[in-house]
Amino acid sequence: MRMVENALPDLTQLIELYRAVGWLQCHDDEKFVKNILLNTDEFICIYIGNTLAAFGRMLTDYHMSAFLDDIVVHPGFRKMGLGSAVVNHLISKAPEVKKVKLTTFHASEFYKKLGFTNPSCTPMEWILNP
Numbered sequence: 009m010r011m012v013e014n015a016l017p018d019l020t021q022l023i024e025l026y027r028a029v030g031w032l033q034c035h036d037d038e039k040f041v042k043n044i045l046l047n048t049d050e051f052i053c054i055y056i057g058n059t060l061a062a063f064g065r066m067l068t069d070y071h072m073s074a075f076l077d078d079i080v081v082h083p084g085f086r087k088m089g090l091g092s093a094v095v096n097h098l099i100s101k102a103p104e105v106k107k108v109k110l111t112t113f114h115a116s117e118f119y120k121k122l123g124f125t126n127p128s129c130t131p132m133e134w135i136l137n138p
């Protein structure tokens with residue numbers, strides 16, 4: 009297992025990973041994905057052999073807040089601790105932040121095991137450029 013920080017992965021593999029979990033619409037284009045990563049504060053790839061097995065990214069001010077996004081583990085490598093490793097590694101890059109936020113549809117139990125709780129406020133979003 010090899011962890012690589014903040015280095016652009018093979019974008020074809022990353023898009024395949026997004027595709028495997030059905031995150032297609034805005035991720036299905038190499039230029040778009042590259043722009044996302046070049047403007048992300050922290051991201052991490054975990055490789056098993058040459059396969060991109062897990063990925064995650066974080067936007068943060070390193071003091072107050074951090075936002076986790078696109079935490080994903082290849083379906084062939086789940087329940088081995090990789091998802092937890094991605095989240096814990098990203099948070100360790102901003103040890104002073106007071107709150108880490110994220111949204112999830114299906115993985116709330118995974119995040120609760122890591123220490124996350126349901127927010128005390130109502131999450132809001134505004135979908136622009138769908």
Ligand SMILES: CC(C)(COP(=O)(O)OP(=O)(O)OC[C@H]1O[C@@H](n2cnc3c(N)ncnc32)[C@H](O)[C@@H]1OP(=O)(O)O)[C@@H](O)C(=O)NCCC(=O)NCCS
Pocket residue numbers: 029077078079080081082085086087088089090091092093110111112113114115116117118121
């Ligand atoms: C959610 C996800 C990242 C978890 O990755 P993973 O590598 O399988 O997670 P881990 O192996 O680190 O699991 C840690 C613990 O959470 C549990 N867990 C993992 N996924 C879970 C899920 N979807 N629901 C409930 N529990 C889950 C594991 O069983 C494990 O429990 P244990 O410590 O008691 O053994 C992965 O399933 C995934 O990529 N899902 C699709 C994309 C997604 O929904 N990402 C999150 C959106 S923000």
